[in-house]
Amino acid sequence: MRFSRMHLPTLKEVPAEAEVVSHRLMLRAGMIRRLAAGIYSFLPLGLLALRNVEEIIRQEMNRAGAQEVLLPAVQPAELWQESGRWDFYGKELLRIKDRHQRDYCFGPTHEEVITDLIRHEVRSYRQLPLNLYQIQTKFRDEIRPRFGLMRGREFIMKDAYSFDVDDAAAGLSYQEMRDAYNRIFSRCGLNFRAVEADSGAIGGSFSHEFVVLADSGEDAIASCQSCEYAANIEKAESQFIEVETALPDPVAAAALEVATPDCESVAEVADFFKVTPEAIIKSMIFESDLGFCMVVVPGDREVNEIKVAAALGAEWLEIPAPARVADELGLPVGYLGPLNVSITLLVDRQVPQMGEMICGANRVGFHLQGVLWERDFTSRQMADLVQVRAGDLCPRCGSLLQIDRGIEVGHIFKLGTKYSEKLKATFLDQEGQERLLVMGCYGVGVGRTVAAAIEQNYDENGICFPYAIAPFKVALLNLDLKSEEVTAYCENLYQELRNRGISVIYDDRNERPGVKFKDADLIGVPLRLTLGRKGYKRGILEAKCRSTSISEELPLDDRTSLWSLLEELATDDSRIPSQ
RNA sequence: CGGGAUGUGGCUCAGCCCGGUAGAGCACUGCGUUCGGGACGCAGGGGUCGGAGGUUCAAAUCCUCUCAUCCCGACCA
Numbered sequence: 001m002r003f004s005r006m007h008l009p010t011l012k013e014v015p016a017e018a019e020v021v022s023h024r025l026m027l028r029a030g031m032i033r034r035l036a037a038g039i040y041s042f043l044p045l046g047l048l049a050l051r052n053v054e055e056i057i058r059q060e061m062n063r064a065g066a067q068e069v070l071l072p073a074v075q076p077a078e079l080w081q082e083s084g085r086w087d088f089y090g091k092e093l094l095r096i097k098d099r100h101q102r103d104y105c106f107g108p109t110h111e112e113v114i115t116d117l118i119r120h121e122v123r124s125y126r127q128l129p130l131n132l133y134q135i136q137t138k139f140r141d142e143i144r145p146r147f148g149l150m151r152g153r154e155f156i157m158k159d160a161y162s163f164d165v166d167d168a169a170a171g172l173s174y175q176e177m178r179d180a181y182n183r184i185f186s187r188c189g190l191n192f193r194a195v196e197a198d199s200g201a202i203g204g205s206f207s208h209e210f211v212v213l214a215d216s217g218e219d220a221i222a223s224c225q226s227c228e229y230a231a232n233i234e235k236a237e238s239q240f241i242e243v244e245t246a247l248p249d250p251v252a253a254a255a256l257e258v259a260t261p262d263c264e265s266v267a268e269v270a271d272f273f274k275v276t277p278e279a280i281i282k283s284m285i286f287e288s289d290l291g292f293c294m295v296v297v298p299g300d301r302e303v304n305e306i307k308v309a310a311a312l313g314a315e316w317l318e319i320p321a322p323a324r325v326a327d328e329l330g331l332p333v334g335y336l337g338p339l340n341v342s343i344t345l346l347v348d349r350q351v352p353q354m355g356e357m358i359c360g361a362n363r364v365g366f367h368l369q370g371v372l373w374e375r376d377f378t379s380r381q382m383a384d385l386v387q388v389r390a391g392d393l394c395p396r397c398g399s400l401l402q403i404d405r406g407i408e409v410g411h412i413f414k415l416g417t418k419y420s421e422k423l424k425a426t427f428l429d430q431e432g433q434e435r436l437l438v439m440g441c442y443g444v445g446v447g448r449t450v451a452a453a454i455e456q457n458y459d460e461n462g463i464c465f466p467y468a469i470a471p472f473k474v475a476l477l478n479l480d481l482k483s484e485e486v487t488a489y490c491e492n493l494y495q496e497l498r499n500r501g502i503s504v505i506y507d508d509r510n511e512r513p514g515v516k517f518k519d520a521d522l523i524g525v526p527l528r529l530t531l532g533r534k535g536y537k538r539g540i541l542e543a544k545c546r547s548t549s550i551s552e553e554l555p556l557d558d559r560t561s562l563w564s565l566l567e568e569l570a571t572d573d574s575r576i577p578s579q
Numbered sequence: 580c581g582g583g584a585u586g587u588g589g590c591u592c593a594g595c596c597c598g599g600u601a602g603a604g605c606a607c608u609g610c611g612u613u614c615g616g617g618a619c620g621c622a623g624g625g626g627u628c629g630g631a632g633g634u635u636c637a638a639a640u641c642c643u644c645u646c647a648u649c650c651c652g653a654c655c656a
Contacts, residue, residue, distance in 0.1 A: 013591045319654040334656050514616040
């Protein structure tokens with residue numbers, strides 16, 4: 001492509017709307033433009049990057065035996081009512097009406113549509129396994145879209161759905177997708193981790209997220225420093241070690257009520273008693289489909305709601321407003337404690353070994369000191385309820401866990417029969433028995449993968465695209481358009497690069513050299529070739545690598561070293577796992 | 580949904596408090612000079628100041644409503 005002919009509106013200044021690196025750089029590099037909150041247009045450069053990721057995805061999905069389809073974006077409400085998600089999915093589902101006032105939605109995901117399709121198509125175990133995928137625009141009406149393509153409302157997703165005869169076969173499909181995903185993100189040149197995750201609203205029993213490590217990421221993951229264990233913080237567990245608790249001697253007969261005016265938070269209470277938060281127990285009221293309950297954890301720990309919901313076996317869980325707690329239960333938020341409460345008491349497994357504790361007295365302005373497990377309160381419902389943190393022990397090997405931030409770019413789920421049951425998607429097995437299809441679903445955020453790649457690869461001059469997804473692999477800068485020899489050489493090299501199938505942007509604009517350098521850096525072209533009058537006289541072409549800043553002088557009359565340099569770049573940063 | 584902020588040429592912003600002919604830089608067009616890290620000079624084009632209503636002789640500026648966008652929060656007592 002000739003730069004002079006390309007619609008590539010780079011910006012010197014950063015549009016005020018952009019906060020995070022990838023968003024800023026994608027705007028500045030002329031890749032995307034915003035139309036509305038969370039809704040973006042792709043310009044030519046952005047689309048090239050997107051297509052490169054799509055192509056890698058297609059290759060790996062096809063290699064894994066999946067077949068591409070294209071499903072409708074607009075879906076009738078009946079299907080969603082049949083699966084039960086019309087009500088459950090909530091406001092994220094963009095609902096629309098047609099001219100006859102019939103309800104539709106713009107698909108945020110396609111379990112319903114694909115299951116409907118398959119239940120009409122698949123009758124026999126002979127047609128299985130089957131894995132269909134598509135790359136398509138989704139819409140999720142996010143509460144708060146932000147960060148450009150990282151959390152958009154309209155976005156492009158690759159979603160795949162597998163259908164198998166039983167759990168074991170579905171496990172194989174899942175594993176195949178897991179391998180494919182590892183190859184996809186490796187080939188995109190990303191530093192990522194596959195982590196165990198909660199399956200959330202999509203449902204199912206088991207899932208892994210693929211998280212690109214980046215400080216600006218919205219997700220946190222816990223990973224072991226020595227073994228392979230890695231999990232989303234929502235899901236992560238830690239090893240629990242029983243310790244003997246030393247009690248003071250003699251032990252007081254009962255806890256002591258102390259006036260603690262205006263001490264509502266753990267920090268304030270710790271300050272008041274001159275103790276660390278570890279000596280305090282934090283009590284919180286939760287409400288679920290099973291009613292109210294009180295959750296008790298060490299004061300220096302954060303409650304993990306997903307673990308609470310799992311421990312309770314609850315469908316949904318939320319924290320009621322303090323006013324509601326006061327009205328319904330007569331309990332004062334800020335001064336809660338586990339003594340003498342009538343509702344379910346759910347206690348974190350670490351609490352019994354805390355020794356003498358401080359907790360709220362269930363009376364405004366008072367806390368209890370010297371509280372003891374068993375003497376003062378107890379519960380049969382004990383579990384791991386807290387969020388892991390750096391320094392906790394790996395549940396597999398006992399080494400230290402570390403916490404990193406990252407961007408979720410892929411998520412794979414074992415769905416089981418959740419949707420096939422609701423939509424009655426069945427087949428006949430070898431014995432002629434009617435059985436439910438066992439499903440899995442597998443998603444990749446395509447635009448988000450591009451954004452994540454930028455989050456992970458940039459410097460003060462702009463984007464440093466990994467070779468595999470770079471819109472252009474080579475930028476050829478002609479610094480002296482007026483010189484016939486220089487221009488003739490550049491034109492010839494440009495043609496040869498194109499003939500070799502190397503995507504190249506030839507900067508033939510009538511601009512000063514500085515402008516060309518800045519633009520080539522900004523748009524993240526991995527290899528920059530520069531030729532000016534001086535270089536031409538010396539018979540050399542300057543080749544500079546964007547990511548390493550290493551430059552070499554190549555002879556004009558022999559291009560073999562150029563081809564080997566490109567070869568090297570192409571293989572260098574696509575870290576394909578060996579397996 | 581709660582809180583905060585912002586809407587002025589394509590972009591970044593000033594002007595608003597204290598009402599009186601709409602500005603700068605970048606970008607764009609033409610000419611000239613310049614030419615290896617976002618050049619300079621001269622001459623130009625382009626804005627119903629987010630929208631609606633109101634106050635006023637007069638509104639970008641004051642008032643009311645509305646729309647849009649961004650940030651924080653919407654669970655850690």
